[in-house]
Amino acid sequence: MNAPHRLLIGNIGQLITMAGEPHARVGAEMSDLALIRNAAVLIEGQNVIGCGVEDTVYAAATTLGDFDEIDAAGAVVTPGLIDAHTHLVHGGTRQGEFEARALGKTYAEIMDGGGGIYSSVLATRAATLPELVAAAKLHLAEMLAHGTTTCEAKSGYGLDLETELRQLKAVSILNREQPVELIATFMGAHAVPAGTDQGDYVDWLCGVALPEVAASGLARFNDVFCELGVFTQEESEQILLAGKRFGLQPKIHADELNDTGGAALSARIGAISADHLHCASDVGLLAMADAGTIAVLLPGTAVFLGLTVHAPARRMIEAGVAVALGSDFNPGSCYCRSMPLIMSFACTQLGMSPAEALAASTVNAAYASGVGGRVGTIEVGKQADLVLWDADDYRMMPYAMGANLVRTVIKKGSFCVLP
């Protein structure tokens, strides 16, 4: 049998381990990066087997035998970034809508005019499986180049069974064909298809689509767009509870444009996360804190749409809600594939500190995506997903707004080829 391959990353200026208790970070915990200076990480196969002060890790590596070594030259090393909310797989692009908004139209006006989600539904229905896979591969290469090693990915641009399953199949193919690890979410409840009765669609989701999707084994989560004019709180509850009966864990797009009680609903039904939350009430936030529901905040969306209302991140952190970040990457409301840029927005628009933004993009995003036991921190026994940055201070990541400081990405112990 071949000896397992060992790799030592030495001369790390700041090792951001995020090590700690096995749960999402809340309150002051979000500021504790478990930072080690003059550090090293030892990887064996796909996992971390040592991390800490360089001399100690070096000594341990030497006793084990041969190892390869790379010199981080004083760089910052963090866990691979985790994007907790994307609409990765879709057909087409909507740069014309971006232009129309720049010239004064609103997102709602564009949607009412037949654009918005519906134009992506048409483009996605028209795309073949290889076309969806090829387009998403390019997006994932861009995400990886910006340090994302794990990413949640929703369906929701089919609104019929065939296309929704095609989107989810694309996710499972992508999981085999490129390094960024994907977690699939079914989001048939993204909109009601044009020409379909609202009640009939909810019944179809609960009675037909959810059991079929669950039986396919292609999705782990079930998400609903709970919003005025989309799905009511009652319909959202019905759809999420139906999914839960078939083994799909609830997620929810909640209180994005209006307070429709989505935050409280997420807590009541045991959702793993509630996402967006720009307009969430304090009562809803306290319920989330009590239930341990993670808030996934998506500041890129408001910036992309030119909105000034942002999620009350400080109130959430003070209330004891665990906050995670995501890009919300999608063709309509946020065409952004860079988590460092999202961290910049978290600092400038949400009042989060660089440390909190980093916790939200690693350990808390991992728990919001159901993979916190395996990724999101650099600890012995965890998967070796790491990023080396062209920086000697982690605060450079959100500070160098729009720049890409990623130097090297390691996924499951292997070096990634970056575009």
Ligand code: NIG
């Ligand atoms: O998360 N909020 C709902 N859905 C997407 C936007 C979808 C689109 O415009 O295509 C979002 O922002």
Ligand code: FE
């Ligand atoms: Fe979204």
